[in-house]
Amino acid sequence: MYCTNHIKNEISLICIAPHKCQFDRKLCAQCFDEHSIYSENIVSLNKFQNMVINRSKESKLDQIIAELIHSRKAFKSMLSQTEIMMRDIMKELQESIKQIYDQIEQQNKLYLNLFNENVNLAEFSNSNLEQLVQFLIGKPSQDWNDLKSSQLAKLEKLEKTKNWWEQEIKVFCEKMNKEMKEITSIIKIEPRQEIAQGYERKEDLYEVLAQSKGINEQLFDILITMLRQDKISDIIRFLQKEFPQKYQNQYVNNEINLSPKSKEMRLKNEIQVITAVFRDIHELDFSKKNFSTDAYLETRINIIKRIQKEERIIQFLKFLVNLTAIDSQFIQCGSNSLNLLVEMKADLKEQSFENIRIKDTSLIGVNFVRCNLNGSEFDNVDISGMNLNGAQLFNCKWKNIKMNEQIKLEGHESSVNSVSISPDGTILASGSADNSIRMWDIKTGQLKAKLVGHENAVNQISFSPDGTILASVSGDRTIRLWDVKTGLLKAQLDGHSNAVLTVCFSPDNTILASGSADHSVRLWDITTRLVKARLVGHSNSVCFSPDGTILASGSGDNSIRLWDVKTKEQKAQLNGHRDYVRSVCYSPDGKMLASCSADNSIRLWDVKTGQQKVQLDGHSQGVLSISFSPNGATIASGSRDNSIRLWDVITGQQMVKLEDHRDFVKSVCFSPDGKTLASGSGDKSIRLWDVNTEKKIPASDCCSKEHHTFQQSPLQNHSLLQNVASNITILLISKQPIFQAQGSLIFKGEFISQSDMDLRTFFKQKGSFLLDDQKEFQEQQK
Numbered sequence: 177m178y179c180t181n182h183i184k185n186e187i188s189l190i191c192i193a194p195h196k197c198q199f200d201r202k203l204c205a206q207c208f209d210e211h212s213i214y215s216e217n218i219v220s221l222n223k224f225q226n227m228v229i230n231r232s233k234e235s236k237l238d239q240i241i242a243e244l245i246h247s248r249k250a251f252k253s254m255l256s257q258t259e260i261m262m263r264d265i266m267k268e269l270q271e272s273i274k275q276i277y278d279q280i281e282q283q284n285k286l287y288l289n290l291f292n293e294n295v296n297l298a299e300f301s302n303s304n305l306e307q308l309v310q311f312l313i314g315k316p317s318q319d320w321n322d323l324k325s326s327q328l329a330k331l332e333k334l335e336k337t338k339n340w341w342e343q344e345i346k347v348f349c350e351k352m353n354k355e356m357k358e359i360t361s362i363i364k365i366e367p368r369q370e371i372a373q374g375y376e377r378k379e380d381l382y383e384v385l386a387q388s389k390g391i392n393e394q395l396f397d398i399l400i401t402m403l404r405q406d407k408i409s410d411i412i413r414f415l416q417k418e419f420p421q422k423y424q425n426q427y428v429n430n431e432i433n434l435s436p437k438s439k440e441m442r443l444k445n446e447i448q449v450i451t452a453v454f455r456d457i458h459e460l461d462f463s464k465k466n467f468s469t470d471a472y473l474e475t476r477i478n479i480i481k482r483i484q485k486e487e488r489i490i491q492f493l494k495f496l497v498n499l500t501a502i503d504s505q506f507i508q509c510g511s512n513s514l515n516l517l518v519e520m521k522a523d524l525k526e527q528s529f530e531n532i533r534i535k536d537t538s539l540i541g542v543n544f545v546r547c548n549l550n551g552s553e554f555d556n557v558d559i560s561g562m563n564l565n566g567a568q569l570f571n572c573k574w575k576n577i578k579m580n581e582q583i584k585l586e587g588h589e590s591s592v593n594s595v596s597i598s599p600d601g602t603i604l605a606s607g608s609a610d611n612s613i614r615m616w617d618i619k620t621g622q623l624k625a626k627l628v629g630h631e632n633a634v635n636q637i638s639f640s641p642d643g644t645i646l647a648s649v650s651g652d653r654t655i656r657l658w659d660v661k662t663g664l665l666k667a668q669l670d671g672h673s674n675a676v677l678t679v680c681f682s683p684d685n686t687i688l689a690s691g692s693a694d695h696s697v698r699l700w701d702i703t704t705r706l707v708k709a710r711l712v713g714h715s716n717s718v719c720f721s722p723d724g725t726i727l728a729s730g731s732g733d734n735s736i737r738l739w740d741v742k743t744k745e746q747k748a749q750l751n752g753h754r755d756y757v758r759s760v761c762y763s764p765d766g767k768m769l770a771s772c773s774a775d776n777s778i779r780l781w782d783v784k785t786g787q788q789k790v791q792l793d794g795h796s797q798g799v800l801s802i803s804f805s806p807n808g809a810t811i812a813s814g815s816r817d818n819s820i821r822l823w824d825v826i827t828g829q830q831m832v833k834l835e836d837h838r839d840f841v842k843s844v845c846f847s848p849d850g851k852t853l854a855s856g857s858g859d860k861s862i863r864l865w866d867v868n869t870e871k872k873i874p875a876s877d878c879c880s881k882e883h884h885t886f887q888q889s890p891l892q893n894h895s896l897l898q899n900v901a902s903n904i905t906i907l908l909i910s911k912q913p914i915f916q917a918q919g920s921l922i923f924k925g926e927f928i929s930q931s932d933m934d935l936r937t938f939f940k941q942k943g944s945f946l947l948d949d950q951k952e953f954q955e956q957q958k
Contacts, residue, residue, distance in 0.1 A: 190224040193217035203559065254448035276334065278631075379768070381475070382482050384456040388492035392450050399450075403502045411503045412458065416453040441638045453770035466517075467536035468558075476519060479550040484520045494527075501531035501551075511537040511557075518542040521620035525906065540911045543621075545866075545906050560657070561913025563906035564920045564944075566866075572925035577935060579915060587911040592856030594636040594843045599643040601848045603660065604909075606862050607634030613648050616789065618847070618854075618864065621907045625663035630658060636678050636843075641685045655690050655867030657702070667705050671698060683724040691718045699731050699741070709744040713737065717759045721783070724768040736770035736771050748786045752779055759801050764808045768854070770826075772799035778813055791829040801843045806850040812867075815839030820855055821905070822867060830922055833901045834865060836918070852906070861910030867903050888930055 183206035191718040208218055217225070264480035399411070430710050458465055467476060489683040493513040500510035515537045517524060558578040590609035597604055597618065604616045613634055614628040617765075624852065626780040632651030639646055645666065646658045655676055673784040674694035681688055688700040697711040697718055707767050714731035721728070726747065727739040736750040736757055750938045755774035762769055768789065769781045778792040778799055804811055810831070811823045818836040820841050839858030844851055846867075853865040904918045917939045923946075927935035939945055 183875055187221070189218050189220060191218055192227075200946075201948060241910075253686075273334070276442060306667065306761075321667045325542065327729065330939070331352065341608075363626055379702065381457075381460060381462055382479055384453060384460065384485060384490065385455075385479075385489050386486075387449060387453045388484065388534035389488045391453075391488070391492070393491050395450065395490065398881050400495070400498055408884070411499065412454050412503070414504075415447055415454065457509060458505065462512050463506065465508070466536040467512040467819075468536075476516065480516060483516075488518065490520075490522050493522075497500070497529065497532055497534075498884055500533040504533070504794075507533050507535060513537055514539065514542075521617075521622050527957065534792055543907065548633055560913055562914065563905070563908065564915075564917040565906065566918070567920045568925075569920055569925065569944075570920075570923040570947075572927065574925075574927045574935070577927065577929050579929065580937075585910060587610070588860050588862075588909070590633075590860060591839070591858040592842065592860060592862055593634060595845050595854045595856040595862060596639050596646075597845055597847050597852075597854055598639050598660070599848060600679055601852075602903075603643075603858075604854055604862065604864070605637050605639065606909075607637040607645055607648055609633040611650070613637060613646070613658070615646075615660070616862070616909055621909050627658050627663055627665075629665055630654065632675070635676065638679050638681055641679045645681075647679045647681065649679045649689060649690055651675040653692075655679060655688070657688075669700055671707055672696070677715055678708055680718045680720055680727075682720045682741070683722060687720075687724075689718045689720065689727055691715045691729060691731075695731070697727070697739070699727075699744070711739055711744065711746075715755060719760045719762055719769075721762050722764060728760045728769055730760045730771055730773075732756040734773070735761055736769070738769075738786075740785075750781050750788075752788050752791075753768050753777065758799065761802050761804055761811075763804050763825075764806060768808075770804065770811055772802045772813060777816075778802060778811065780828075781824070792823050792828055792830070794830045794833075795819065800840060803844045803853075804848050805846050806848060810850075810867075812844045812846065812853050814844040814855055814857075816840045818857075820865070821851070832867070834903055836863060836905055837861065859910070861904050861908060863909070864907040865903055866906045916942060920944040921947055925945040 184402070185206055187202045187204055189205070189208055190201055191203055204220065234901050239277075243582075309472050312482050313834055314476050339503065362581075397408055400410070403411065403414065411500055415840045420651055461467075465472075465595055493516060496506060496510045496513040497517070498510075499513055500507045500513075507601075510532065511534045514532075514534060516543065518539050523543075525545040525547060527549040529544075529552060531553075533547075533553045533555075533726070534557055535553075535555040538558040539562060540558055540802040541563075542559075544567050545561045545563055546566040547564075547569050549564075549572060552572050552574070554572075554574040554577060556576045556578070557574070558580070560578070560580045588606065588608040588610050589612075592606050592608050593605040595604060602618055603624065606614060606616070607613050608609075611628070611632060611634060613630075613859045614623060615627070616622065617624055627648075630648065630650040630652050633648050637646060637648045639660070646660050648656050650660065651654075653670070653672050653676060655672075655675060656663070656665060657667045657669070659666050660756075669690075671690075672690065672692040672694050674692050676692045678691040679688065681702075686702055689697060689703055690700065691697045691714060695713060695715050697714050698707050701708050701709070701711040711727075711729070713733070714729035715739055716732060717730040720726070720741075725741055727741055728736060729739065730736050734753045736753075737746055738748045738750070739745070740747050750769075750771075753771065753773040753775050754777075755769050757773050758827045759768060760771045762783075767783055769783050770778060771781065772778045774797045775797055776793070778795075778845050780789045780792070781787065787889045792811070795813065795815040795817050798811050799815045801814040802811055811825055813821050815821070815822065818835065818837050818839060818841060820837075822828055822832040822834075824831050837855065837859055838855040838861075841855050841857050843856040844853060845855075851866065853867045855865065857863075905916055908914055908916065915938075920939065920943070922936060922939060922944050927939065929935055936944075936946060
């Protein structure tokens with residue numbers, strides 16, 4: 177059986193923690209990593225089974241089970257015997273009642289015949305005629321009186337018997353109901369079974385969505401596949417009638433680790449649950465009205481607070497989005513679901529949304545990087561700030577589209593001077609000329625914290641090697657140390673007499689180096705917060721070697737100096753730049769030092785010999801920042817020419833030129849895994865670029881396939897798409913969300929705005945490729 181949280185992993189472990197587990201009890205290996213705090217309570221399936229068997233032996237559970245089986249057999253036998261006995265009693269009773277009424281009917285037949293005009297009195301017997309004569313003259317015989325009394329007594333007795341029977345049956349039923357309720361109350365019934373036993377409509381949106389937490393996520397994929405294959409357009413009818421009849425065996429066979437009976441029970445429960453969810457949600461306003469409007473603002477806020485950490489609900493919302501391609505009844509429901517996913521910053525990139533139909537909603541800022549949107553239909557949708565970089569847009573029908581790039585988000589108010597990514601790759605920090613520092617979730621771009629305290633521009637920031645401290649330096653002459661977890665100020669270091677320009681932690685996290693416009697570099701003891709040494713002569717940039725023994729610095733005298741950290745003496749001076757050195761950076765192996773300068777060049781130096789190895793030329797203006805990739809094979813550079821360039825360290829050749837910033841690129845920084853490059857610019861924005869320096873795409877793959885071969889998912893497998901969008905912006909953090917479509921592939925279809933403008937021209941200006949014009953596409957590729 178496969179894990180419900182990580183559907184590709186098999187169940188191999190069980191959590192036996194005494195607390196109510198916040199995860200499922202059934203775990204896979206990946207779940208174990210997330211469970212690590214309770215690792216002592218995690219056991220294998222075999223060990224868990226042996227533990228249960230041993231405990232059952234200790235508690236003599238087998239005896240109890242045997243007694244239970246014996247009791248069940250005895251009770252079943254008693255019920256069978258009672259049923260036979262009651263059947264015999266009923267049969268005898270029915271026969272007795274029949275005889276009584278037959279006798280009465282026979283005795284009364286004489287008088288009843290008098291009222292029949294067709295009766296011939298001449299045919300009456302003498303005894304019967306005598307009875308009639310006595311009745312007529314008013315002198316009834318003794319037989320007549322006996323007959324009357326007998327009949328009345330029998331009728332009275334029958335009435336009493338009927339009343340007694342009704343009363344006894346009522347009392348018996350009440351006693352049985354009471355006994356069964358008491359027995360049921362001590363039996364624990366699983367929540368999913370309770371849901372499956374009956375359908376009770378829910379009118380609260382969260383309660384409806386919460387039901388989906390009991391559904392195996394694999395069922396969503398199976399349902400979508402089945403609906404598409406057989407072109408079924410009504411999911412509720414399908415679940416109620418067609419699924420149990422036609423597809424039950426197909427679904428059950430997927431669950432290879434369950435017995436046939438367990439499979440069937442599980443399937444029945446899941447189908448009843450998901451059917452109930454669809455019935456409920458279909459009746460709510462969520463399936464009928466546009467929830468992205470201000471009228472539903474409070475509702476959206478409340479529901480997002482409750483579901484943003486519920487991964488199963490998020491998966492169900494994605495299922496609703498894909499369902500719009502199949503069942504038109506749920507188009508508005510799926511549209512509202514997509515709006516919620518966008519607003520809660522759910523991860524939507526690199527997913528397939530083929531043929532979805534979205535209408536009357538807002539998708540402002542949605543991240544559709546490398547998504548498959550082929551055949552999608554959008555109607556009256558706001559796509560402002562949408563990121564379509566690397567997406568496939570074949571045969572789309574987008575009409576009545578709204579777009580406004582002037583919508584404001586929280587972001588820096590001025591130039592972003594420095595960016596830095598935490599050692600674990602989860603946080604992006606940025607320092608700005610607006611005097612603030614901001615920390616962002618690198619996955620979603622959501623602001624995590626704003627650090628305020630500096631009284632002048634923040635010139636540079638740097639994470640400590642353990643990721644717990646963020647150091648910042650400013651034009652206010654101070655160095656500040658911030659607690660990354662809380663966002664609170666831990667310490668302020670004073671001593672420089674002019675603006676502090678650069679800062680760097682030693683690899684062992686014991687020393688902090690700072691460079692200032694007062695032409696000095698200072699080394700600070702992290703523990704005591706006191707100055708250990710003052711190195712005179714440099715100011716612009718500092719960087720420790722990987723082993724922490726040497727500190728490199730660059731300055732306005734056009735030189736680079738290497739300092740012995742232990743002796744505080746200068747070891748070497750590297751000369752060659754023709755203008756001031758803006759940044760220095762050691763290679764990961766410590767054998768090479770890179771430097772960049774206002775002379776537009778980047779230079780690579782052999783640390784051991786102090787000799788220049790290669791010079792990288794290409795920028796048209798001064799280079800402001802450089803960064804080695806984690807594997808040391810690539811250098812990224814940011815320049816006053818508004819571009820970012822990636823260089824091959826071995827050949828010295830330019831690999832890629834990234835142009836999307838609208839002002840100087842002041843800072844660049846690789847993520848620890850080398851897959852992402854962060855950049856900060858004078859245009860007030862921060863961008864995350866997909867660069868993945870570990871992969872290189874063979875030139876022979878370029879344009880090697882026809883258009884129709886790129887219409888299936890997953891997108892990342894297509895060489896054409898990889899080639900045109902291998903270095904796309906995956907996230908833009910700025911004051912104004914900017915619509916992006918770099919490297920997106922458009923083939924046929926229509927994209928019409930509310931003002932009847934063809935948006936394909938706009939998409940092309942944003943870097944999209946219109947594959948209708950193959951010649952133009954091939955020219956752009958060259």
